[in-house]
Amino acid sequence: MTAVFLGIPTAPRGVGHLRGDLSFPDAARDSLRDGQLRANLGHATATIRGKRAAVVGEVPDWAELREAGRAIKAATMARLDEHLIALEEQVTARGGTVHWASDATEANEIVTRLVQATGTDEVVKVKSMATQEIGLNEALEAAGIAAHETDLAELIVQLGEDTPSHILVPAIHKNRAEIREIFLRTMPGVDPGLTDDPRKLAMAARAHLRERFLRARVAISGANFAVAETGTLAVVESEGNGRMCLTLPQTLITVMGIEKVVPTWRDLEVFLQLLPRSSTGERMNPYTSLWAGVTPGDGPQEFHLVLVDNGRTAVLADEVGREALHCIRCSACLNVCPVYERAGGHAYGSVYPGPIGAVLSPQLTGIEDNASLPYASSLCGACYDVCPVAIDIPSILVHLRAEHVEAQQHAGPEALAFRALSKAMSNPRLWRLAQKAAGLGRFLAWGRPTLPAALPPPASRWTRTRDLPTPPKETFTQAWAREHGG
Amino acid sequence: MKVALFATCLVDTMVPQVAMATARLLERLGHEVVVPPGQSCCGQMHVNTGYRREAVPIVANHVRAFAGAEAVVAPSGSCVASIHHQQAAVARRAGEHALAEEAAALADRTWELSQFLVDVLGVTDVGAYYPHRVTYHPTCHSLRMLKVADRPLQLLRAVRGLDLVELPAADQCCGFGGTFAVKNAETSTAMLTDKMANVLSTHAEVCTAGDASCLMHIGGGLSRLRSGTRTVHLAEILASTEEAVTPHQSTTPAVPA
């Protein structure tokens, strides 16, 4: 049964970034032509792929660790409601406040209200997928509140008025020269002699950000994990900018998808090993910040946790698709995906690109709002192989394709063709006739070994770039029967 | 051993020489080959395009056609992977539990060609002769779903006269992906272009693999480029013998009639 029939709400339209304007094939068409993008992505993903493979290869019990990660996530999802209530109790007991948001609109309203209550008109932000998903920056801006991204790559994207194209490296589609150009154009007071030396670029960003860290009274973060038994939140990052936000301002607001909860402190042991090796190819994560509620005289004195559903309960209701909620956002599947590497993150039209995006976005929004995404894969299986929590992405893709097909009220030409083919393929006599009909295609070739390149659609979608062999006079089963007197 | 050959719908209809080569090879190794006449398709294309309900009667036909077979061999990693990983599941989902059981039992007796040769028959030198420069592309489903690993390479290394050259970035998908190749033709072509660049960088005369579908895609691209490099299925290379070589052989496999 699908989520739609159960009546569980999916992520609402008109808010957030889960839907693109174009279908995947149309959006990909443009990015495939962008040679700079193809080169940047090809280079960047190949580098991260290599680093990941090397550090994963040195862990002798990686397979067991991966299975532990999978098992913890599956067990947690099975009793998600209980763990969330336990989390709320613990956060509250430690001086935090928990807010429940059923969707993006509600979450944005809650956060806006909380910021307004502090009387400030600007916030610093830790890199967070959940706030991107719900379109929080736009909602704050509409309320007259400026949100400053502090993750280096997010900053590049924000200054360039661009959108992220990767969950870990949002500006992966940009190279050094392009980043220099963005900084020169948009950073107030930047040294006009700025070069594209990575250190120089980082120093420019540092100077720009420091000022904001010291000024900000409110910070907004996401969370990688939340431990139910202790009410501890965890943010995992590489730059230390996140830690600045988590410690300096008076008020901290954390926006978290409900699937990020883990039951016990010990569970972090598994994920903090799986995550850095899978994502950045590091043995240990550089900055891991953990906090529970508020501590008088140390760090933010006001802490709010906003728990966001935005379609997740609907995903949980699908027994095949729910595995997508196990994702720890390491981005390993993006880095190995041949489709992502060529089409780029923007083609997916959602903050969640790549293989995980192709299974998560359509489930969060309802399949019909992202119907082209489950087809944006050759089902090569590279994503499943690298996923640190063993999400069988290819099987979910295939499942979602079926959900889409089965949701159609009227059969289109494709459905009719597949039905007819099914009839033929399940009846040997009809199948032999169908094969004979296909064999007649050989007359189009006028005796050449390949068919002409100019065929009518849908065959043209193959023959525009690839020759099609001329069908043989005799099928194998015919030839065999003739030889063996069948 | 009596081997039931599953030609697969694509090979049977479009490239019958691949199934014929598989049969000749198994016969040369001393096995009896039968071709159950009721066979058509494993159902993979339907399942992977979203027509899992429509795949159920196809699975039923497959199970009927191969009922009683001792061992089933197919020259396709992808179809065998579908038999192993999808057939029983789609039957079960449709509530056809008896069919699911039968499909699972048949899957246990079904092998991809290189696995059958190396694991079941225990041979790596099949006595083949193919004096050409060849590169091998491990197709995704044989690599990741069936885990055939280096079995095809073991077989190729034992072929006399064959100069095996390593394919750079071999484990990258060629971009075929079934209906992906037409639904996302541009992305598929971009992937194909990189695969062809790697194939051509080896200066191989022939690119081989264990799946006729991926080879039709790669070969179709190479032919469109007039590259001169062609694709030949692994079964055809393994079936080629010195005795069958004719004066105008070129890279056409010399499979005895």
Ligand code: SF4
């Ligand atoms: S699906 Fe798996 S590999 Fe992809 S980002 Fe999530 S955890 Fe990482």
